[in-house]
Amino acid sequence: MRRSIVAVDMDDTICHLVKRAIYHNNKEFPTHPLQYEEMLDWNTDHLRHPASTQEVFFGRPGLYEELELYDEHVVEEMEKLHEAYDVxxxxxxxxxxxxxKWNWLQRHMPFIPFENxxxxxxKSLIGFDLLIDDxxxxxxxxLEAGRKVLCIPHPWNRRQREQHAFPLMDSWKNxxxxxDQLLQHP
Structure with a gap:
């Protein structure tokens, strides 16, 4: 019997990328500070300093290895998911x-093999039964392809959450x- 495939995003789903990128942006460009709550779109139009480009904001060497876990439950819950599904x-x-990104994943979730x-x-090019993403x-x-989703709420997906009935998951607890509930109910 085929196990269900649960696809999980990394950035701002199992770890905090935008908050860390904002920290470095504000340190490098203190005259043009950014705030997490102001990140209302999924682009970098919010960058205020002329030298702060998408490449600078997301391209700092070592940035992806220093990201914090999403919350205190994420590792335990990811391991449970890994045991029950093809994660x-x-x-x-x-x-x-x-x-x-691979180094971060192996440090925090070494149970996820490289082939996964x-x-x-x-991500729509990948076959999965459920997607956890922001x-x-x-x-x-x-959703349009008939797949299940769990949305990690952030300011940049607020408008879409208001327009679409995404099931939300604001914590990895449970x-x-x-x-299980989503995959068991058609």
Missing amino acids: IIVTAGQPKSVAE FFVCKR GPHNLLPA AKERV
């Missing part, structure tokens, strides 16, 4: 960030139970 990590990444680590911006550009195509 794949599906993360967008530039070539120079891939090794950092996919670098892919267009990006509306991934959640909407999954995530396995939430996934």
Whole structure:
């Protein structure tokens, strides 16, 4: 019998990328500070300093290895999901960030094997039964394809959450139970 495939995003789903990138942005450009709550779109139009580009904001060497876990439950719940389902990590990444992301994943979740680590911006190209993600550009195509989703709420997906009935998961506490419920009900 085939096990269900649960695809899990990395950035701002199992770890905090934007908050850490904001920290470094504000340290480097103190005259043009950013705030997490102001991140209302899934782009970098919010960058205020002319030298703060998307490449600078997300491209700082070592950034992806220093990210904090999403919360205190994420590792335990990911391990439970890994034992029950085929869990794949599906993360967008530039070539120079891939090794950092893999290193972070192995430090925090070494039970995820390399063959379950996919670098892919267009997640709709991957086969899965359920997607856990924060990006509306991934959640909407999954829903349109008839797949289950769990949305990690952030300011940049607020508008889409208001327009679409995404099931939300604002904490990893009891995530396995939430996934079980979603996958058991058509």
